[in-house]
Amino acid sequence: MYNQQQPITPLRFRRKAHAPLPEKPEAAEPDRAGNEHIRELLKAFGLRTSLIRLKVIDALHAAAREGRSIGVRGVHSQLEQLDIPLSFLSVREVLKRLCVEGVISLGSDKCYSLNPEARAVLEQPVSR
Template sequence: MYQPQQAPAKPNGAANAGAGQLADSEERIGNELIRELLRTYGLRTSLIRLKVIDALHAADRNGRSVGVRGIHAQLEQLDIPLSFLSVREVLKRLCAEGVISLGGDKCYSLNPEARAVLESAQIR
């Protein structure tokens, strides 16, 4: 007889972490705002770009910049299976297109123009 596989039970700590992640995700900007930002810069929308910009925007709102490892760790916490190399390549492309900038401390942050696009889109 066929028995469908059940998802493994999460430990109690993971359930509590999920509640915190839900609160964090509620604070983040919507995907539509990021899509508008990508269109402004002439870039196609992809899941990884959405997630990376979302993580950068969250860090920006907290007044900090974040490196490749930090962004990759945030995505892993959200159970988004992206490789470190993929995250790094997306950051390089966003940097080359002027959406983000790389600081001397090897941390990335949104450029003021990109931030303005996101803020003007939130007002509408």
């Protein structure tokens, strides 16, 4: 039953006790440094850095180093093999956005590849 004597606290004001967050392991830093060239690329094109953009560009860059271009399914499959849980639709939307921004281009075979300007930024030494 409802107790009129007890004040009602709305759900949004109820606080839960939280354990302190664990410190980030130092092993995460090398991965961040490994993505620095992709971060520079996104910055050069005026885009914000996001995990999905980093991973998609990394997959396209790996394909470019092997001398090939890949489609949406290829990028998605490559990310799945790396245990990166991104949906097919998310990958497709990121590829479309990178295309619009001029980072990558879509060929007549429906495969994506890095634009020469983007490739040049990725191959420059990282500035700190």
